[in-house]
Amino acid sequence: MKKLVRISLIAACAIAAPLSMAQTSAKLKVGLMLPYTGTYASLGNAIENGFRLYLAEKGGKLSGREIEFIKVDDESDPSKATDNVNKLIKRDNVDVLVGTVHSGVAMAMAKVAKDTGTILIVPNAGADVVTGAMCAPNIFRSSFTNWQPGYAMGEVVAKKGHKKVVTITWKYAAGDESVNGFKESFEKAGGKVVKELTLPFPNVEFQALLTEIAATKPDAVYTFFSGGGAVKFVKDYAAAGLKKSIPLYGPGFLTDGTLEAQGAAAEGLLTTLHYADSLGTARDNAFRLAYAKTYKLQPDVFAVQGYDAAQMLGIGLAAVKGDISKRAGFVSAIEKAKIDSPRGAFTLSKSHNPVQDIYLRQVVGNENRFVSVISKALADPARGCKM
Secondary structure, three states, X not given: OHHHHHXXXXXHHHHHHHHHHHHHHOOEEEEEXXXXXXXXXXXXXHHHHHHXXXXXXXXXXXXXXXXXXXXXXXXXXXXXXXXXXXXXXHHOOXXXXXXOOXXXXXXXXXXXXXXXXXXXXXXXXXXXXXXXXXOOOOEEEOOOOOHHHHHHHHHHHHHOOOOEEEEEEEOOHHHHHHHHHHHHHHHHOOOXXXXXXXXXXXXXXXXXXXHHHHHHOOOEEEEEOOHHHHHHHHHHHHHOXXXXXXXEEEEHHHOOOOHHHHHXXXXXXXXXXXXXXXXXXXXXXXXXXXXXXXXXXXXXXXXXXXXXXXXXXXXXXXXXXOOOOOHHHHHHHHHHOOEOOOOOXXXXXXXXXXXXXXXXXXXXXXXXXXXEEEEEEXXXXXXXXXX
16 A cells, blocks of 8 residues: 555656646746837837846846747727736736736736736836735736825925926826825925816827916926827927926926937926936946847836836746746745846835835936935835735
8 A cells, every 4th residue: 555655646746747847948928018009109118128138138038938928009098908908818828917008007907917816017007006905916016106206206396495386197097196196295395286287198289288387377387298298298398488487397207218309398307206317326337238239229217117027027936946826936035025126226015016216317418317316215105005
């Protein structure tokens, strides 16, 4: 009987070993759900470039596993998001989801990821709820919450002595939450948001709202726009003559990846973000050189966030020797990690959002130059997270 049991155990191990080896030698399927067309197309491309750069630095593999990319253009359209992400999971059988830029699309991705248990790494979209009320052990973010740079800028604007501010943004999650973060800290410091102006995403007909700003005569304007919309807003703001009389402030997305197109209209603008063009650290210098050599472009915050999404995936896979089915070990490793990012090292909060320095930057030519650390190790409050 003992001999039979021993033979059975050996047989079981012989079956399990090939299965485990097959699990970790097969290609890891990564679903890239990003905007490749429309106002955020350049952002999606930068995120993918950053992700691929880290992968190239690791010889094209993470913990011995080749990466197979399945790409979907999400078109920054929340109405298509659920179908798109379900196709990646159910049709394409991806192991990991990476996406996206638009906060409304990201919320749909997070819901499906939470329901199915699929690993999701968000390389941009700052929707507070993703690491707030929708938080889950399998959802991570390599970027920011909309609250973080907005809150930091509220402190900056208050310290500059401005008392009355008008805000202007697209009417969607990212815009609303960015303004809310700004308003929270600005009004805590004694300021007052006297008017909140919005227009539908991705509308860029700003003229009527610029006229309203001029008539209101605030001390300053806080704005959230990104991509092509940011280019047009900054140029229209300057063309309307407002830049000379009413200082314009915003989170760094206003000027990241957009400076060449904005030209002189952006010169001197102050923004807050978790990355700047002139940090000057050895880590960032190496990253910028490698990115420029590979893509013949200068990297921006979106490239950094894509790069760090790949880093986080690599950290999780290393802990489980490439076997992503060992979910507890994968998650625990990322939770405990100190991510060696070009932006500066950061950790993750309990809700899996970066705890990171927020920088004040100023536009000088085609650079968002570092001015100072305005908020050290700023953690999002993760309101509603019960993880």
